[in-house]
Amino acid sequence: MSTQSNPFDLIIVGGGAAGFFAAATAARAHPGLNILILERSERPLGKVRISGGGRCNLTHACFDPQEMSASYPRGSKELRAAFEHFQPRDTMRWFEKRGVEMYTQEDGCVFPLSDDSQTIIDCLMGEAEQLGVRLYTGCGIRSLQHNEAGFRLEDKNGKVYSATKVLLAVGGGSKSAYALAAGLGHTILPPVPSLFTFSVPDPRLQGLAGIVVDIELSLAANPSKAWEHSKRKISVEGPLLITHWGLSGPAVLKLSAWGARDLADCGYKCGVQINWLPDETVETLLAELLAVRAAVPRQHALTHDPSARLPVRLWKSLLAGAGIQESEAWNELSNKRLRILAEHLTRGIFHVQGKGPYKDEFVTCGGVSLKEVNFKTMESRLVSGLYFAGEFLDIDGLTGGYNFQAAWTTAWLAGMAMAG
Ligand SMILES: Cc1cc2nc3c(=O)[nH]c(=O)nc-3n(C[C@H](O)[C@H](O)[C@H](O)COP(=O)(O)OP(=O)(O)OC[C@H]3O[C@@H](n4cnc5c(N)ncnc54)[C@H](O)[C@@H]3O)c2cc1C
Numbered sequence: 001m002s003t004q005s006n007p008f009d010l011i012i013v014g015g016g017a018a019g020f021f022a023a024a025t026a027a028r029a030h031p032g033l034n035i036l037i038l039e040r041s042e043r044p045l046g047k048v049r050i051s052g053g054g055r056c057n058l059t060h061a062c063f064d065p066q067e068m069s070a071s072y073p074r075g076s077k078e079l080r081a082a083f084e085h086f087q088p089r090d091t092m093r094w095f096e097k098r099g100v101e102m103y104t105q106e107d108g109c110v111f112p113l114s115d116d117s118q119t120i121i122d123c124l125m126g127e128a129e130q131l132g133v134r135l136y137t138g139c140g141i142r143s144l145q146h147n148e149a150g151f152r153l154e155d156k157n158g159k160v161y162s163a164t165k166v167l168l169a170v171g172g173g174s175k176s177a178y179a180l181a182a183g184l185g186h187t188i189l190p191p192v193p194s195l196f197t198f199s200v201p202d203p204r205l206q207g208l209a210g211i212v213v214d215i216e217l218s219l220a221a222n223p224s225k226a227w228e229h230s231k232r233k234i235s236v237e238g239p240l241l242i243t244h245w246g247l248s249g250p251a252v253l254k255l256s257a258w259g260a261r262d263l264a265d266c267g268y269k270c271g272v273q274i275n276w277l278p279d280e281t282v283e284t285l286l287a288e289l290l291a292v293r294a295a296v297p298r299q300h301a302l303t304h305d306p307s308a309r310l311p312v313r314l315w316k317s318l319l320a321g322a323g324i325q326e327s328e329a330w331n332e333l334s335n336k337r338l339r340i341l342a343e344h345l346t347r348g349i350f351h352v353q354g355k356g357p358y359k360d361e362f363v364t365c366g367g368v369s370l371k372e373v374n375f376k377t378m379e380s381r382l383v384s385g386l387y388f389a390g391e392f393l394d395i396d397g398l399t400g401g402y403n404f405q406a407a408w409t410t411a412w413l414a415g416m417a418m419a420g
Helices: 017-029 046-054 065-069 076-082 088-097 117-130 175-182 225-230 250-258 260-265 282-295 312-321 335-347 402-419
Strands: 008-013 035-038 102-104 109-112 134-136 141-147 150-155 160-168 188-194 212-219 235-242 246-248 270-275 348-352 363-368 386-388
Touching: 008 017, 008 150, 017 035, 017 117, 017 402, 035 160, 046 117, 065 076, 076 402, 088 102, 088 109, 088 402, 109 117, 117 134, 141 175, 160 175, 160 402, 175 188, 175 363, 188 250, 188 260, 212 250, 235 250, 246 250, 246 348, 250 260, 260 363, 270 335, 282 335, 312 335, 335 348, 386 402
Parallel strands: 008 035, 008 160, 035 134, 160 386
Antiparallel strands: 102 109, 141 150, 150 160, 188 363, 212 235, 212 270, 235 246, 270 348
């Protein structure tokens, strides 16, 4: 075991987006600070590298803190205030100032003009290096202790470090990393995945892979006791993509985020309700179907979607699911059967049997309890000199650059405070 002779002013545990951004912020705010980043893996910024399909969706072009904060199932209230200090506009300016050109997609997602996440990695690493921040890789921290003299850290190789202040920016999901904060008295809200797709083996979806429709999607069949008890409705709107294994697309990712904990509680087995025609209710659609029956009584229902709002293949499949045969004409469908059809189309139930088969879990719901963190400085309310940033906190956002923005904002606040 070896001891670092010169203690660092600041040690940042975790060389990810939040760790580098905090290091650069502190170093620029207070040149001369002795700052060290300790990264577990050999290559820092690993998630930045794979983010956004290799393009890195670094933020979302939403410049109103209130509106921006509404896209965080957890951390919304705290980020609302934090965005007053550092928000997407500041992120874009920060990268722009360091030579990163960006573009904004129609949906608000912001990417480097190079469409290459390496641009963001080069920028962050270049900035840290230029400011004299030291980086040690391959040193996963396994113990963190605190006394009046400051912090003592030990890595997996038995090497010991000491520092006056420590930032934990270790990302989401690692049990050993959560133990570092828990060991100093912090509460960890149990980590569960957010942003995943649904496995739904349902004959109504067979042969429809690739179809995209705008729908309303809700958690339906009491996914957890807590949910049942609260009677809250978790419902989202947006594009749904039918896949070979079930359901995906922005609407599903959104529902998986808002319902992350409920879905975990029920073991990812529950009902979801789909309104395939989100502008309609059972009653409005039934009125429409009755009118169609009166207007074109002899036409075959299966071949004629009166509203022309759904792809034909999907329309046929949903009608078959409602028990309507290929040979039946509109005038053969009783009022009762039309009501059943209207119900299938506006509140059809599909049974989720698990998460999608691919590893598409982008972020972790859960982490360090926000109640124990001062969001003006990101300092622990329990341990003076201990700071938090990024996904290690109980914060997660929807897809679209929200998660990196939470990392930049919390890291900037921590960096400024630690430099003070
Ligand atoms: C496939 C994928 C694509 C994504 N795409 C996007 C996107 O386009 N836009 C977006 O906004 N978000 C995206 N995200 C989410 C985003 O990557 C994270 O929210 C973000 O990286 C969080 O930053 P962080 O610094 O808090 O954590 P991380 O990036 O996870 O960094 C934490 C670092 O800490 C290190 N570490 C952990 N434990 C220890 C330890 N004990 N000692 C030392 N080091 C340790 C880890 O090795 C890691 O390098 C994506 C996530 C994934 C998985």
